[in-house]
Every structure is written in structure tokens, then in C-alpha cells.
Amino acid sequence: MRNALSGMVPRAERSRALKPDMSRKPETSRMQEAALRLSEATRAAILETALDCIVTIDRAGRVVDFNPAAEKTFGYSREEAIGQEMAELIIPPRLRGRHRAGLEHAVTSGEDHIVGRRIEITAMRRDGQEFPVELAITRIPTGGPPMFTGHIRDITAPKEREHRQAAQYEVARILAAAGTLEEASSLIVQAVCQGLNWDMGAIWQFEPARDELRCAGIWHGASPRQEQFEAATRKATFKKGVGLPGRIWAEGQPCWIPDVIKDKNFPRASLASEEGLHSAFGFPIRLGGQVLGVIEFFSHEIRRPDPDALEMFAAIGSQIGQFIERRRAETELRRLNSDLEQRVAEGTSRLGLSEARARESEARFSRMFHANPAMVCLIRLADGCVVDANQAFLKVSGYRASEVIGQSLGELALWSSAAQQQEFIQTLRRQGSLREQELTFRARDGRLDHVLLSAEVVEINGEPHALTAALDIGARKQAEEELQRALSREKELNRLKSNFVTLVSHEFRTPLGVIMSAAEILENYFERLAPGRRREHLQDIHHATRQMAELMEQVLLLGRLESDRPANRPVPLDLPGFCSRLADEVSAATARKCPISFVTKTTAAQANADENLLRHIFSNLLGNAVKYSAAGAEVRFLLTREGSEAVFQVVDKGIGIPETDVPHLFTAFHRGGNVGEVPGSGLGLGIVKRGVELHGGTIGIRSRLGEGTTITVRLPVFETEPSKRDLPAKPKPRQPGAGSRKRPVKKGGVS
Secondary structure, three states: OHHHHHOOOOHHHHHHHHOOOHHHHHHHHHHHHHHHHHHHHHHHHHHHHOOOEEEEEOOOOEEEEEOHHHHHHHOOOHHHHOOOEHHHHHOOHHHHHHHHHHHHHHHHHOOOOOEOOEEEEEEEOOOOOEEEEEEEEEEEOOOOOOEEEEEEEEOHHHHHHHHHHHHHHHHHHHHHHOOOHHHHHHHHHHHHHHHHOOOEEEEEEEEOOOOEEEEEEEEEOOOHHHHHHHHHHHHOEEOOOOHHHHHHHHHOOOEEEOOHHHOOOOOOHHHHHHOOOOEEEEEEEEEOOEEEEEEEEEEOOOOOOOHHHHHHHHHHHHHHHHHHHHHHHHHHHHHHHHHHHHHHHHHHHOOOOOHHHHHHHHHHHHHHHHHOOOEEEEEEOOOOEEEEEOHHHHHHHOOOHHHHOOOEHHHHOOEOOHHHHHHHHHHHHHHOEEEEEEEEEEOOOOOEEEEEEEEEEEEEOOEEEEEEEEEEOHHHHHHHHHHHHHHHHHHHHHHHHHHHHHHHHHHHHHHHHHHHHHHHHHHHHHHHOOHHHHHHHHHHHHHHHHHHHHHHHHHHHHHHHOOOOOOOOOEEEEHHHHHHHHHHHHHHHOOOOOOEEEEEOOOOOEEEEOHHHHHHHHHHHHHHHHHOOOOOOOEEEEEEEEOOEEEEEEEEOOOOOOHHHHHHOOOOOOOOOOOOOOOOOOOHHHHHHHHHHHOOOEEEEEEEOOOEEEEEEEEOOOOOOOOOOOOOOOOEEEOOOOOOOOOOOOOOOOO
């Protein structure tokens, strides 16, 4: 390697470097020290900016290095960790013996089974909290006793996400198999407790007759400490607003209590204190806007609120509510059918039934028919005409009784699909009954609702009729769609993670190679190189490090913009002045490769916008326009006003964008198919789109391959219509070498 690297130094320089020069010894020593400091600084920078924890130990297991990520994760400062045994700091007590034995074996025998592999283990924070981590160990040869470096990644969030999904799927499976809430309740509570490490749970059902909640099921772990609390829970009832169940019932929202012992509205606090229960959370069982019950969970630990868990179980509460209502409707329908059949049979066998009793039976059936909470309808099968419909049916459909009774199904068009309606009638005639068929129901106003339909053929006056009952399952379908969207988001996150790893592997490899090559040359041939060549290698290292830092800055910026609560902080802004300065800055940052001409037709308008977001938006757009244009080609930056909107246009005469790439340009890590060797990360336009969205604006692209691209951004940043003072301003071209740079843009900072 040394001989190969020497070939990179010109022969004349090597011959001069080989001649002894006693006068240069002090200078050579200083240069060597500088190279050593540079190498140490590079290593320190990598440790300081690494996202993973990096911990290095000696042969005795004592910490010799502890980077900032490790300080943040484990709670120890570097000064506290250095010199301490790693096992005592971050390994749970029950695992320390195995760790020490494995380390001793690796040191004495030189053999180890986990070096070079990624494994999942349990680690411990300073406060004693245990959490899962992913560990990769590297042996560092030192010429003496070995040292070991561990790369540690906290995987608590992925593990919790897996547990939440598993619990949600288990609840769905239980609901699909159960016949009643009593059968499902304890299984649901057990699945959630075991999946998410809660010690106890209870399910509460609303009792309309008493207007209160009663316990319908309870589950706890093997510990006997909850017996008194369990007994009190089984006997308790709660009114609206009282205790955790009553509070959730009243508010209709999930609720999290970090410590029930300190909560003023928790009647079972004394029992919870005796049995060591602290954290609690619960969520409502909902059907539309109605709360049918509550599920609550308890833990012996004090836990911080978990918004993701609360959001997930709000959806589960809707599923359970649909289950309860469906089972109630089915029970009521079966009871009505049984009652009807019994009374028809009694009427047939008892010909002497008085007319008064017949009218009484008919009235009773009519009351049951019309009081049913499900959508119940009686249809004559001979011609498909509606004979009767209850209030629930009329309320959902939007029809009056006079508009429905006597009309055929075809005239009402209640089914969204005529073929589906015909198949329903044929199946009912053939089988005599139909159970839980999902279909799309069309209301009078054209609204489409998902319903679950069951039907039974009954004989009335010798004619076959269809007695149908339907439940609105729109909320359940929405919950299923939300779950599907969550799974799709998870897949998209996995795709982005894969693309990010690919990007980092590709984009970091080149600058890292430059840094390593330049560092080796400086280390091995420092005294032989001319000062100019040394500066060139140092500049290569500086440029490569800056390139890596700017890439990470873009990734972090996109992450902040894609977060749940991205910041948009509008302030009064002189928009023409800002755009003029930005054009100067981008021109300077791109070494004035192309002249940037800024033209505005509004001079007196003051906007309200987030200057930082605008800088990210237009520095990326202008930088791309310059990057993909030939040297000297003009780039135009236009600003006009239309009502409350500022209209920006970036026009270039560059390579253009292939039509097939336009729909994907704002997807993270996507780049046009014609960019060739032009460097870039594929993140810039994603940042642009998110910044435009945060302003409530729009972005459009018009491009022709080989002729150029025009990007139009519209942002609602003005509060009033433009005044007469907003007169057109003269164009201000930015020619190469012209303009001043007031706020520098990082060179290469656009993609």
C-alpha cells in the first residue's frame, strides 16, 4: 500500500523529499503533529455526529470511550462513564454474569460468537429502566490486549409498534370468533395486557336502564396482589364523569393517568395504593357518537402517556362498538322472528282466536318492528315492493314513509348496484334466509353507506315476504380503512428507510473514500509533499466532510418537515427584497455558473410568510435550475401578485424533465432519469413540496425535454387585495460577477 500510494506523488517531489534537509526537521515534526490532530479531529467528529451509541471498552470491560448518543440514551455523561465497568452501567443485573463470562472467554481465547453480528439484547438506563437494543460488536486490534467497540441502537419504538399491531390483530380475531361480548371481553383484555405489558384490565358495559357502567369482564396476571382491587372492580358501578370509566364515558375520548394514587377522581385509589397499581389508561367503546362501554388497563409502573397506543385503541373501541350493536340487533331480530312464527302458528292452530286478540298481537309486533334500532323493512317478494319500514330505516334513508311504502326496490334504487340487488332477491328466494351480507346502501340524497344486511322469508297472508334488518357499519369500515392506511404508511416508511440506507451507502462512500485516501497520504508522505499539495489534500478532506454534513442536514430537515407538528412561523416580510437577496446568494453559492435574473411586478406589498421555509423552497428550485442548465444559460426568477397569492416562477433552459418522472419528482430520493452524473440526493423537491404545503400553497411543473423547465409556486401570503402602489418594477438581472452576498447559501446545498 505504501508503494502504491507513493506512485501518486510526482517523481521530482519524491526525489527532493528523499534528500535530507536538516533545516526542515522542526517543520516536519509540526506537520506530522498537524496530521495527527486532523486524524483525531475526524474520528472525534464521527463519534460526535453518530446517531447510534458507540461504547468502547478494554479487556477488563471498563469504558474508554462513550459518545454523545450513548450519553443521551443511557443517562450518563462521558466523564461519569469513562473508567467504569460497562456491565455495572448499562447491563441489567441478571445479565451481568453472562456478559463478564463472555468477555473473559473472548479475551483469553481470542474466540467470540457475536463479533461482526447484529443481535438484540436488553440494556438498562441510569434510572434502572430496561429497554431493547440492537448491538454490533467490533474487535479492535491494538498490538496488545484487545479492545472492543459496541454500536448500540435503541429499538424500543419498533418493538412497541410490533406489540401494538399484534394486540390489534388479536382483538380483531377474537371479535370475529366470539358470539357475545361476555365471551370476548376477558379475551380482549388479556390480549391487550399480555401484548403491551399491562398488569390488569377491565371492560365496562353501559346499562341503559340504570344509566351507569357495570363491569362485564376482568383479567390480571399471575400476581395475587390484585385480588382486593379485582373484587372491588367487579362490584363497582360508575355514573357519567365518576372515576376513570365515567370520565371516559363523559368525554368520549381515551384517557391516560400516569399515577391513579395521585388522581383526585379515582374512587379505587386506596386499594390501588395497597396493591401497588399506578398507571392507568382507557378508551371508549363507540358506535358513531354513542359510547357503549369502556375498557381500562392498569400497571404497577408509572408510565408516560403513549399517543400512538391511545390512537390505536380508539379505533379498536369503534370495532368493539360495532360488534356489540350487531349482536344486539341479531338477538332482537331472532326474537322477533321467533315471536312472529310462534304467533302465526298459534293463530293457525287456534281458529277461535278472537279478533281483539289478533289485533293485540298485530299491534305488539308492530311496536317491536318500529322500535327496533336496526333498519328493518318488510318487502313483498312477488313484486319487490316495500310493505313497511321502521323509523330507523326512514332516518338513514332520508325518505318519508309515504315515499317508500308501495314502491319497488328498483324504483327506490336503494342498492348501489342493480346486479347486487337482483342477486339478493334470488338468494333469498332460493335459500329462505341470508345472514350478514355487506352491501352499499344508497340514501335519498345520493349518499352511500356501508350496511350489514340479514333477511328472513316469512309468510304473511299466504304470500312470501322478506323481513330484512340492516346495521350501518360505516364507522367500522372507516376504522378498517384507517388501519389499512396505517399499514400503508408503515410500508412507505420501510421503503423510505431502505432508500435512505441505499442513499447513505452510495453518497457517503465517495467522500469517505476521499477522506481516507487523503488522510493516508498525509500520514505516510507528509514530509515529502510540497505545502501546496498538502493544502490540496486538506481541502479535499474539508470538502468531503462538508458534503456529508450537508446531506445529513437535508435528511434531518425533511424529517422535521414530515413530522406530526412541523413549524410554520409567518412574520412580516419584504418579499421582493427577500427574493432579490436570495437570487444573489444562490448565484454566489453556484460559483455564478448561470446568470439569475430576478423580475418582480410588485414593489410595495408586505407578505406574511416563514422566511426560513421560503429560503429552503427557492434556494432548492434556483439551485436545481442552475445545476441542470449549461454554463452561461440564463435562469429567470419571477414574482407577481394575484389577489392574496404571491406567484413565483423559476424558468430555466436546462435539460428538462422526462414526462414519466414528473408524477414522482416530489417523492423522497427520486431523481430524474436523465440527470446522468450530475450529483444530487433526490431530497430537495420533497423539501420544496412540504414547505409549500405548510404555507397552504400549490406547486406546478411545466417542462419539455431538452428545452427547459418552468416551476410555478403559489402561496397565500397577502391579507388584502393589491393596492394601486404595487406598480411593476424593472428586471434586475444577476450577471456572473455581479451582486453582493448578504446571507451565504451553502455551496452544493441543493439537490
